[in-house]
Amino acid sequence: MTKTTNYQLPKWEKTDRIQMKDFNDMTATLDEALKANADTAAAASAAVALCGNCKIETSTYTGTGTYGSANPTTLTFPKKPTLLFVLASSGNGFMLMVTDKTPATTNAFVYYNGATWGAVNLSWQGSTLRFYSDRYDTWQGNASGVVYQVVAFYAQDK
Helix, strand or coil: CEECCCCCCEECCCCCCCCHHHHHHHHHHHHHHHHHHHHHHHHHHHHHHCCCCEEEEEEEEECCCCCCCCCCEEEECCCCCCEEEEEECCCCCCEEEEECCCCCEEEEEEEECCCEEEEEEEEEECCEEEEECCCCCCCCCCCCCCEEEEEEEEECCC
16 A cells, blocks of 8 residues: 555555555544644634734826815715825826824825925815815825825724
8 A cells, every 4th residue: 555645645556455544544644634724724814813904995086276275185985094195196296195193183294296395284074084285286186187096095993
């Protein structure tokens, strides 16, 4: 009788005599291997649950060219994101980053065109973010005709 490579299970030939001990040893080996795999899978599943996986959503909007407190850029989400990026998809280089730790109303800075930082006013009302610049539509992320990418990260509920 030959044995399998990985678990040394019996491989009977027609001429081999099947013995009860060989058969019982094989089923015990299979039982132990299956139990070890189940334990490993359960431990991996529990570890993944503790990793803080997140959900990612993306969307876009097109700027209208308006700016200022009377014309804020408004983004509404299913719930308040843990981390949020707004990026211009063209070469004008706008980037805004907001976290769930950002105060409900605050001043923030945006990165614009390689080396310039501009001030923006932010406010959250539930899961709606409003932001505006009193100086330029580009600093507000609302330049006319520019498509903006929105990437929102949500912590998974445990």
